Amino acid sequence: MKKKTAALMLITASTLTAGCSSHPLGLSDDTAAKTANNNGIRIVVNSLGMIFPEGMDENHNPYLSYIEKNTGVNVNVTLPPLNGYDEKLNVIMASGDPPDLLNTSDPSWFIHFVNQKALTPLNAYIDKYGPNLKARIPKEAWDNVTVDGNIYAIPSLNEVKGTEIVYARKDWLDKLGLKPPKTIDEFTAVMRAFAEQDPDGDGQKDTYGLSILERLRRTSPFLGAFGVQMNGWYERDGKLVYAGILPEMKDALLYLRGLYDEGILDPEFPLNKIDVLGDKIASGRVGLYSAAWSDTRSHIAASMKNDPKAEWIPLDFPVGPSGNHGVYRTSVVRSYNVVPVKSQQAEAVVKFLDFIAGPGQISLKLGFENEIWTRVNGKLSINFAEHTKHGYRGIYGALEDMADPGVTKDRLEGLGEQFRLYDNVQRIAANLMEDKFTGPPTPAMGKHQVKLNKLQEDTFTRIIAGLSPIEEFDAFVKKWKEAGGDEITGEVNEWWREQQ
Template sequence: MKRNRAAILALLTCFATAGCSFPEWLMNQDKVSEAVQEPIIRIVVNSLGMNFPEGMDENNNPYLNYIEKNIGVQVNVTLPPLNGYDEKLNVIMTSGKPPDLLNTSNPSWFINFVNQKALTPLNDYIEKYGANLKAKIPKEAWDNVTVNGQIYAIPSLNEVKGTEIVYARKDWLDKLGLQPPRTIEEFTAVMKAFAEGDPDGNGRKDTFGLSILERLRRTSPFLGAFGVQMNAWYERDGKLVYSGILPEMKEALIYLRSLYDQNILDPEFPLNKIDVLGEKIATGRVGLYSAAWSDTRTHIAANRKNDPKAVWIPLEFPVGPNGKHGVYSTSNVRSYNVVPVKSQNAEAVVKFLDFIAGPGQTSLKLGFENEIWTRVNGKLAIRFDEHTKHGYRGIYGSLVDTAERDITRERLEGLGEQFHLYENLQRIESNLMEDRFNGPPTPAMGKHNVKLSKLQEETFTRIIAGLSPIEEFDAFVKKWKDAGGDEITGEVNEWWRETGK
């Protein structure tokens, strides 16, 4: 049972009252003084879509108990709904008593509250209580959360450097007499055949040549063929320029629009959330798409279970008309752990996160040894039923993820070498397109990025879906510049000059 401040106040009142008896839960504790003195921190974090086994929840499970026991701090966890997560954080931050820790993956949210002076500088606390944080988190990640010399967040690292890799049905290629494509023209021909050639042999035109996600996610390899990625900064003539307004992006949009016009691209793409796309893959309606590196263990594995004849292979990244190819690179920082200035518990928060980054990292990433995994002949052997059952541990472990390649490789190979997870990451990492801006979010990003991102997503979607002419791209460029883009560009290039990149 979670002890709380109200119970402790009642206990103190009890001490001053004759004839008072102790509550049952307190009688079970080793020391009454520990119940009074043990600090409590309140944290608001992302659920990652995880579920808990029956009888457990975010405040009652063996992994949280493990953390609390080792740090001597009680942790009260709140998991807002995933939909509108950052908006919920906004409401929480403006409440009379915000929590002691909030976690967000949105850099604009982070810098917005830095601008408002609503976050606690953590330099001194990290110096005193963050030995593991200092050892495990590299300088470039600390730079991403440092503004005017002050550290305003403890970063969680991206364990992987990139995400997307093209996978295709080899059995469909073979049936239609096609070779794995390499150039963007060859990709177009294969996708057209998948859309029109009845590759599943059911006599119906019910397969897509290509399917992507809402907000133009899962398009990275196709953008890369034109030498550009979403939301990146590239050097042009000694200055950094935003990818979304480059002529290369216009060329990429023209290409995707041509796929839509030819009925090659899934016309439902503006509505495709990840579960919708996953269902289309699992049920055999998609034979080529830009997969996440882990999809071989999820959506692709589900399709192979439904259709034992299905054979999926990774493809080389498509090469565009000017010889360009590649996929986006992830930023160093995956999420930000911040402490509101109204909190009085920054010390306990840093101790909590330091344990996750250090002694707790292996158990929170892999699970408890001998319960979820063991070593057999030097390799990791995982009990998949328990691994899945206790997947919620990632809610805590991901707060301070670290990038340790040996652990990553061992874990991914332990999940099943037949899924080629580590090989997928290696293929992606050898084809990354570098984003040249890797500094902290700028003040103007905090002011403008939300509306600029919405403007970009809506404009690009309308162009690809044939609702706006391609000329709308030129109008978008002007709108982007006038609505804060020029201000952001100025700050990005000031950082570029100061860092001597």
């Protein structure tokens, strides 16, 4: 009953919307007037959960001053709450007084406002004011933001090609006489032992065989064992088919449902936000999970600090019954920077982003040289106190992140080779499952994707948590097709034919 109640709480929870200030961007009248009078730009961006040192905020700090000084553009920044971020963007777009730049990581949000003709085509501005953008952003990324020949967003790039890698407690494996698993059946046996055989030795049944996140995140290696990934598109008989309606997805859900029914899977998974899962890892309740490549420096490091006996190792990706394995590949586009049609500051926006992509990239990614980092014997040496203190710089750098392998290797090794960050991203990159659809979001995605995503998340969560029978998957497939999925599939395959 406890397990089903937890799942039901997530699925039926109401969405809370933050109240709006009198100004649609949440700016004070003085701040809004200052921006307008100085012919600057107003931007609405993601805070990434960052905090500012005492005496600083998003509009008063040395990194924003650095950008303003080098571009001649005055910038006023608004950071909506992380929860409901895209909903806040919707309110702003509907306000009649949108900012000059909005940043979103949601392709459905982007294409929706393209459909509404609410975004400014940026081709001419990029040609004139964006030399670094043109030189450093690859064609594949531009293709993802181009509709009918018009560029409607300036893309930020994903620095790494994938996110998830399985990590496990080696000390628990050793204590229980187990070897690192390779096949999905061996993974199941290890997870069962972690759940049932008291690997932490406290005499309590308080450990999980596997824990995942809400909305079925951190499941990629286990889905990969069945040959699918969430939201992927795969070729079948010469056509592209959505992964979420394939029989292989049903098999993967049935597998996860089995883990749940056996008490192997964390019963609270529908309520696991990242900080909740992180606490379970750090406190020794989880000994195997699909980690983000950076978790060795956060949750796993906290686990080892809290328990000196804890030893974590990366595992091979589980191999399924048909020999499949792997994880999802991140899109080349990390986020979309758009300029509403009502803005008169497209030139300034492009100059602002061009600097971040070009001359400002290293300082915004690594921090100011000689303050946060220096180079010693060819390697990056980082002042970690200052690095952490000024982590907020990532808010600005992420707007135009570039995929530079040399800088990535430098940075990740500089953060501490003991964390194996660069090794993690290399392991992931060697085990990516190809998503055949790499084009821009289609018009039908703008109309239907949000509701289809919710339908999928709710249905799959209910199936795994035992609130719906596995047969509900077949009803989901029918609903998905009728609620816009067939329309999306048609557009995806029209794009696919053009690539042949």
